[in-house]
Amino acid sequence: MGCRCDTVCGLIVGSVVGALVAVFGAILMPVGDNIIASTVNKEAVLEPGTTAYENFASAGNPFYRQFWLYDVLNAAGVVELGEKPEVKERGPYTYRTRYLPKENITAHENHTVSFLLPAGAIFEPSMSVGPEEDEVTVLNLGVAGAYSSLDHGLLNFLMQSTNSSLFQRRSVKEVLWGYRDPLLLSSLVGVFYPYNGTFDGPYSIFTGKDDISKVSLIDKWNDQSTLSFWDNPYCDMINGTDASSFPPFLDKKEPLFFFSSDICRSVSAVYSGSHDLMGIDVYRYKLPPRTLASPVENPDNMCFCRDELVTRNCTLAGVLDVSSCRGFPVYISLPHFLHGSAHLSQAVHGLSPSEEHHFTYLDVEPTTGFTLRFAKRLQVNMMYGPSTKITALQHVKDYTIFPVVWLNETATVDEETADMFKKELVSRIDLLDNLQIGLMSVGSAMCVLCAVAACVVKRGRKRNIIA
Template sequence: MTCCCSRNGRLACGLISGFALVITGVIILCVGNKLVKDVVKKEALLVNGTMAFDNWIGTSNDFYEQFFVFTVVNYLEVTNEQATPYLRQMGPYTYRIKYLPKTNVTFDDNILSYTQFNEATFIPELSQGTEDDIITTLNLAAVIAPVILHGKVPNALISIFFKALNIQLFQNRTVRELLWGYEDKILKHFHVSDPTIGLFYPYNGTTNGGMSIYTGEKDINNVGMIYKWAEKTSVPYWNDTYCDMINGTEATSFPPFVKKHQTLYFFSSDICRSIFAKYHSMKYIRKIRAFSFVVPEEAMAAAQNYPNNYCYCKSHEAFLKNCTKAGVLDISPCKGLPIYMSLPHFLFADEEYRRDVYGMNPNFEEHKTHLDVEPVSGITISYAKRLQINLRLQPFPDITLLNLSKDILFPMVWLNETATINEEDAKKINDSMNIPLSIITFLEFILMILGVLIILLSLFCYMVFPGHKDQTPLL
């Protein structure tokens, strides 16, 4: 038996102890990480009793939506001289978006289905202005009437009606009316089924259309992925298998163990399509490490530069700049109205859109859409969804009011929807996943470093301090 008191024994003991610590660290690395990952996979399932389901079913997080509206400063010059519109941004007008408790929640063979109603409440203390602020903006009904009445009422008759009632191209409306709706005399005169019009009408009391998502029980990599929206497995707007795909999650969470190189896909009913985000940076939110993913320029790039977007071009009319220019999506096939979506202030869009109006000042940090995802659980702990609604202002034959020199996309409002995980839910994530994983990582690191140091120190002492020769005692 080797004695640790001798020189060789001390070396042997040091090496054995060092290697034992290193091996123990490796074992903790393998076994500990596997245990944590098994717990994460279990808790990430959208089934009764898991952390993911409790977070999903709860309504503790409120979302805030800021609206920045554009008022037309030189509306008389635009009307009389066809001058370039000068727009001034007003706001924000902030609303708390409370997602009411999910209803009709059912489970059926790895599929979770539900319905959720929406409700918005104005928050004066977080706003710059009131809902009664007056905005000079396009006459919404006058612009869309030729579109929704096409084939039913001749343009000449529409023009006569506009003249008889002295309908103007621009109108003054309150913020409340512009956003949430008002009864319009044009639509009422032509017996449109619902004469109320507004950029976000209707909203309160509406639903998400009904959603079905995967629970992840059969495949954890599918957890949260959308199976159906509005009872359909694909959207009916683009007449193309690729563009009609409902691809990804609702963006509130993703399958666990998110990597920086991944592309995160999510579906947005606001733009009637799936879209994606790519890794941008790392940040800490409420002491939680998060990967920040940003919707990149190519997501809404021109088809020439990003061929995957070719099928979002629905018409070959010369005006449809979305077919040839970057940064704008024509969602009229989805909404039935001449609405085009972009990022705020035409961020990432072709310069031509910004030249058609004055007042656009795109800024990446202020106008980007991003998702901040906790990489272990896949939960989105913070996000900002930013979109701009633009109305197509175009000439129509035989309508004097719309005797315009050119087509333009007219910015109406941009929204900034944000949410951040609350302290209670952040603590749950830290306590159940991040802290145990950090302890395991710290322990394995310390053991392996300590083991290596003991090995190196033993070898150093053996070579530097030769010690005394062993002596045989006299009898």
Template sequence: MGCGRNCGLLTGVSIGAVLAVFGGALIPVGDYLVKRTIRKEDVIENGTIAYENWVVPGSPVYRQFWFYDVQNPQEVMNGSRPILKQIGPYTYRMRYLPKENITQHPDYTVSYMLPNVARFEPDMSVGSENDTFTCINLAVVAAPAMYQNSFVQILLNTWIKSSKSLMLQTRSVKEILWGYEDPFLKKVLFPVDRTIGVFYPYNGTSDGLYRVFNGKDDISKTAIIQSYKNKSTLSMWAGQCDMVNGTDGASFPPFVKKDRILRFFSSDICRSIYGIFDSEQIVKEIPLYRFSVPRAAFASPLETPENKCFCTETVLSKNCTASGALDISACKEGKPVYITLPHFLYASEDVSENIEGLSANKDEHETFLDVEPTTGFTLRFAKKLQINLLVKPAPKIDALSKLTKSYIFPVLWLNETAIIDDEKAAMFRSKVISPIKLLHLLQVVLIIVGSMMCLVLGVSYFICRSNKLSNKRDYM
């Protein structure tokens, strides 16, 4: 009986050791199985989880707009510093249609167009699209930048005066965003588009053509843009700044690490940008990594030398010493459009000192993406931008002749947001998160149970053996 009991204990120890070893072996095996599954399901090809989420946005995308209402219009037109008050949000639902013209190519790329559509959401807004406010006159302020010849500016001044246009105007939300027929431009005798707006034209148009790697031959290239409008560069900037880098931001190659720099292209700002790891987040029971666009992405070359290729020769900053403002006039048909973060977040004093009424806040005004690290899918994001125009004195144009200096004038700022909806989140948890959790739990349970069996039964074996030897000595 003693031998049988000891043999049973030794057998239990052996089984425990096997379980512990098996649990440990499941770690690399499990990682291999997870990676194998992700390599299959992350490919942008019909029939995969990635494709299902890629064709139609997995989350409703909204754009909230805040407009800057000028509180001292008469003083501003006489050269004083503007005092602004933000009004908003006015919310639109964007990008809720499937991608268009999807074409798989033999070089493991897929091309597509993004349809542009905006639907006003009154329940998520402070008012209606017909609300009006006092803002910069887009056509008048842009005119001297687009037509610098002195004789042409004299003609422009005649048409501006005859249309009774001024530096500032009163317009509705709908007009400023999506376009209105401008009275000054209607007077211009040479061919110009009479309609102007911050996002004109938008509804009924498309963004693209995008062509991205589908990841079938190399999963580390999944969703990375090969070309935009059939080009890998923008023909706007110098050197590396001109490259179309990264993805469109909706997803990234899988197996994202915290030390990775996530690069993505934004046609809104005509450049590629990047995010760095900020924090861990949990959204609808799904663990995510937050990547935020850092201050360095908008810094001057004095602080971040690699930003030198974003410099342009402007009257605002001849030596490119200003931080936080990007001149994108080259991709806006010469209109003096500047992009900043809302309320001039991260902008240097020479940019922000010319405006009153703004108050930058990092938590409220920074851009971030929350990415599920195993798959690389972006499940929540907030893209925040401010649209500004450069105003400068123009002696030959009466409406701008009283200005004493050039400065960036804010028009509006936007917050484009999305978060995975409940249905997609449930699907994601069941097909991605739960299997991974179950595998990890099985690994831990086997290791713990096996180790405990080894420990308890091993100790029991040695106690029994010690007692047996002790009894044997006593008997002798």
């Protein structure tokens, strides 16, 4: 009978111990979360010695810009017969960019750090369809640039005296990086001229030292806390980061905001799903269609409408006039006018917008806020229209926002960095989670089994006594 008591007592003790183990596992959950949060918050601060600062100060993973140029197939027909232009994209022509580390990194007393982003491009033949000397028939940048700024009679005189037309034959290298244009008195002109040897910034961003929720947020760009391109407080706001990282512990219900100097404005991206990137769970954020929607659909975009004539009284969706920012009449859109008004793609034959190939996205690790992969896809367009004074435009019937080139700028964390990331963060979080779950599971099972066994033994003992 003493043995039976010892058995019951042991089972009761086992049940209590199991309950304590399960409770300990439950207690570890907030404790573990606090440990993770403390570690991440420490390493996410932009100051020497932290993981975030090492990534911030170095050149990082290679960035690539792939370019597809729109080769005009019926240039003579457009000029002489008023045909709609027909194009075929040529590419990719790939360049390595952002291979230079940030310069003039300077810490300031208000918990910000400033820096310059040097620009450079190196052609990558192995990732291209041909040499950058390949020639394409493209819109004449000089003519399109002068169309809205010069008297048309003067422009026609200059075009005839320099033998210029609406379209021209140029090499990929010339179109992208610049060439001497006789129409513009031999000035250099190119879609991305000037680029090599230039800088973006200076940027000033918060370090997160005093408030981790502000880490990487832009304080100033070009020494200004707001833009001056849009003549409107809302559109001139500089919101978010530069998209290379965000404050840690993302909430997928909240959008991410970032500023892009390429499009001279801030935008937001929304959560679209989770993905596996080399064994790391990341949140994918995409630009929503309303980003470049017409003011009719998105009233917030009214202050981005600069030309009511070209945009059809601000009802045209899908393009952003960045002329005031670039100093040259340029329109930015998504490739092939994705999410744009039908008028845009119908004005030029040969376009085929695709959500899969032409959308912009960021893959962000949600705990740290680090962007581990992204694809920024933009299209550069220029405009021309009818003119009774310009011979080459006398058969043109309507204003046309014409695609010149679209780009896909990408970067992905390399395997070495991904392995380090998994070792330093993911594996530790997984270990802690597994320990918590293991303690709760084992403790709960032990508690229940011992309690049930104790009841069984007690009932058995009662039956023996009655017998």
